Amino acid sequence: xxxxxxxxxxxxxxxxxxxxxxxxxxxxxISTILSCQFIAYGCGQIxxxxxxxxxxxxxxxxxxxxxxxxxxxxxxxxxxxxQLWLFALLWGINGYAQSFGAPGFIKINSAWFSEKERxxxxxxxxxMINLGRVLANNLLPALLAGFTFLGMWQVAPQHWRWLFWIxxxxxxxxxxxxxxxxxxxxxxxxxxxxxxxxxxxxxPDIHGxxxxxxxxxxxxxxxxxxxxxxxxxxxxxxxxDQWFPRFFxxxxxxDMTGAKFQWLGFLIPFAASVGSLLSGWISDRxxxxxxxxxxxxxxxxxxxxxxxxxxxxxxxxxxxFFVLIAFTVNSTHSLLGPAAAMDIGGRKMAAFASGVIDAFxxxxxxxxxxxxxxxxxxxxxxxxxxxxxxFGVLGGLLMYSISRRxxxxxxxx
Numbered sequence: 084x085x086x087x088x089x090x091x092x093x094x095x096x097x098x099x100x101x102x103x104x105x106x107x108x109x110x111x112x113i114s115t116i117l118s119c120q121f122i123a124y125g126c127g128q129i130x131x132x133x134x135x136x137x138x139x140x141x142x143x144x145x146x147x148x149x150x151x152x153x154x155x156x157x158x159x160x161x162x163x164x165x166q167l168w169l170f171a172l173l174w175g176i177n178g179y180a181q182s183f184g185a186p187g188f189i190k191i192n193s194a195w196f197s198e199k200e201r202x203x204x205x206x207x208x209x210x211m212i213n214l215g216r217v218l219a220n221n222l223l224p225a226l227l228a229g230f231t232f233l234g235m236w237q238v239a240p241q242h243w244r245w246l247f248w249i250x251x252x253x254x255x256x257x258x259x260x261x262x263x264x265x266x267x268x269x270x271x272x273x274x275x276x277x278x279x280x281x282x283x284x285x286x287p288d289i290h291g292x293x294x295x296x297x298x299x300x301x302x303x304x305x306x307x308x309x310x311x312x313x314x315x316x317x318x319x320x321x322x323x324d325q326w327f328p329r330f331f332x333x334x335x336x337x338d339m340t341g342a343k344f345q346w347l348g349f350l351i352p353f354a355a356s357v358g359s360l361l362s363g364w365i366s367d368r369x370x371x372x373x374x375x376x377x378x379x380x381x382x383x384x385x386x387x388x389x390x391x392x393x394x395x396x397x398x399x400x401x402x403x404f405f406v407l408i409a410f411t412v413n414s415t416h417s418l419l420g421p422a423a424a425m426d427i428g429g430r431k432m433a434a435f436a437s438g439v440i441d442a443f444x445x446x447x448x449x450x451x452x453x454x455x456x457x458x459x460x461x462x463x464x465x466x467x468x469x470x471x472x473x474f475g476v477l478g479g480l481l482m483y484s485i486s487r488r489x490x491x492x493x494x495x496x
Contacts, residue, residue, distance in 0.1 A: 084144050084148065084184075084254075084257050084258065084265075085144075085184055085185070085188045086257075087148070087250070087253050087254040087257040087258075088147065088148070088151060088181055088184040088254065090250040090253055090254065091151045091152070091155045091177070091181070091247075091250045091254050092151075092177075092181055093324065094155070094246040094247055094250050095116075095117070095120075095174070095325070096324065096325050096326070096327070096328050096329070097243075097246055097328055097339065098243040098247070099113055099325070099326075099328060100328070100329050100332055100333075102162070102170075102243065105162075105165070105243075106165045106167070108167065109460055110456045110459045110460045111453075111456040111457055111460050112167055112456075113456065114453050114455065114456025114457075115167065115171055115453070115456075116167070116170050116174050117174075117321070117325055117449075117452045118449040118450075118452055118453045119171040119172070119174055119175035119178070120174045120175055120177060121178060121445040121446070121448045121449035121452065122175070122178075122445070122446065122449045123175040123176065123177075123178035123179040123182070124178035124179065124181055124182045124442075124445045125182075125441075125442040125443065125444070125445035125446045125449065126179070126182075127178065127179040127180075127181075127182025127183070128182045128185065128186065128437075128438040128439070128441045128442035129435075129438050129442045130182075130438075131143060131147075131182050131183045131186055131438060132186040132436070132437055132438015132439065132441075132442075133296060133297060133434075133435045133438065135183070135186040135187055135190050135434035135438070136186075136190065136296050136432055136433075136434045136435050137296075139190065139267045140186070140188065140189070140190030140191035140192075140267055140434065141187070141191065141266070141267050142187075143183045143184075143186060143187035143190065143434070144183060144184060144187035144188065144191075144258075144261065144265075145258060145261065145262065146180075146183050147180050147181060147182070147184045147187065148183075148184075148254055148255075148257075148258040148261075149180075149258070150176070150177070150179070150180025150181075150183070151177055151180045151181050151254060152251045152254050152255050152258075153180075153251075154173055154176050154177035154180055155177060155248070155250060155251035155254075156247070156248060156251045157173050158170070158173045158174060158177065158247050159244035159245070159246075159247035159248045160244075161173055162243075162244055178445075182438075185420070185421075185437055185438075185441055186434035186437050186438045186441075187434070188421075189420075189421050189425060189433050189434060189437045190267075190434040190437075191265070191267055192425075193425045193433035193434075194267065194269065195268070195269060196425075202362075202363035202364065202365075202366040202367035202372055202418070202422045203360075203363050203367055206356075206359040206360030206361070206362070206363035206364060206417055207360070210356045210359060210360065296432045297435065299432060300427070300432055300435050300436050300439055303427060305427065305485060305488070306427060306436065306439055306440065308481055308484065308485055309419050309423050309427075309440050310439060310440045310442070310443035311443060311477075311481055312378070312382075312415075312419055312477075312478045312481040312482055313416075313419045313440050313441065313443050313444040313447070314444060314446060314447025314448075315382075315474040315475065315477050315478035315481075316412055316415045316416050316444055316447075316474075316478060317443070317444030317445055317446075317447040317448035317451070318447045318448055318450070318451030319385070319389075319412045319451075319471045319474050319475065320412045320413065320416055320444075321451065321452055322448075322451060322452065322455055322467075322470070322471055323351075323405065323408055323409060323412065324351075326459075326467075327347070327351070327405055328344075330401075330464060330467065331344060331347070331398075331401070333464065334401070334464050335398040335401060337398070343398065343402065346402070347402050347405065347406070350402075350406045351405060351406055351409045352409075354407070354409050354410040354413075355409045355410065355412075356413075357410065358381075358409075358410040358411065358413045358414035358417075359413050359414060359416070359417035361414070362377055362378075362381060362415070362417060362418050363417055363418065363422055365377055366422065371489070372426070373486075373488070373489065374418045374419065374423045374426065375482045375483075375486045376486040376487075377418060378414075378415045378419060378478075378482040379479050379482035379483040381411050381414045381415050381418075382415060382475050382476075382478040382479030382482060383475075383479045384411055385408065385411035385415075385475040385478075385479075386472060386475040386476060388404065388407045388408055388411060389408060389468055389471050389472050389475060390468075390472060391404065392404035392405075392407075392408065392468045393468045393469055404468075408471075415478065416444075419440060420437060420440060420441050420444065421437065423436075423440065425437075447474075451470075451474065454470070455467075455470055458470055
């Protein structure tokens, strides 16, 4: 289900240039659409994370699926009016609907995984995200090139509206399967005492009281350190994910259906998946499930890689450095979002802990993307990588500040 969520979110980067060309939008205008999505998504994570801890993960994911399907369909149809404010409004509502997904997914899996397995699960979570990106990166450029449906219905090239309508159809089918196959807890499937002796699993009831959940999470200072670090991750991650197709179209003049672009579309999510899995496993296996020291190391590696990318001029080296940045930024994404949130909240409060932390990823992304749009309009692509470096510095310092802690729970050290 979460893979199909991402298919309904990562369709925009491929329509970016086609929308701008058709309606004469500047890069700043496109950034406005994206920022509306990120702000709505961030606010929704906080609200819906708290709600998800009350209603359960499965219900939350189904509500979000209905919303993102409706908004994806409406976004394609709204193109016939061509108004910037309407695009921004609909993509913002889509962001809010999408914000049910991560808390719902994390809520379900906090009940199904041991405390000692959550870093590894976070890597699996990252793979689900990146599977959606693999599908987007390979399916959507082909749709943009034009296709024939059932041998009769010819869709012309650059008919970018289908990039929103077909993912909506896919998400609808997956949601129907989810209704009949997914259970919120092992207990609902008849399993008992799977994780005997673990404090997070002592109470089989996953439904937290709203007031208690709210206070326990927001009064934990570690949550806010994680949230600020996650804002820096979001800034770089979305600067890469939302703009890499247009970067290669305008700087290196790549055709999105060409071999190099197709390889890039595969390698970015593949490297992101490897980073997610490897960082989570390392934190479980060698750091006793401590996320901060691993994240600090990765942030500092990201700085080095991004600095090196500023010196790149050839298309092949540019391809390589985009893959390397995707590896680093998605490693911290999986560590600080799902893994740390489950460590902090347990099965009763994981959704809200995730919602608060993940919200700041998108608040950071909203500010960064708006600033990046201005930089690209006024200074050009030469400053693209330089713009990302300060975020890595801040993220690394924040994680280093808590790297000696053995637990992220409130009151622990």
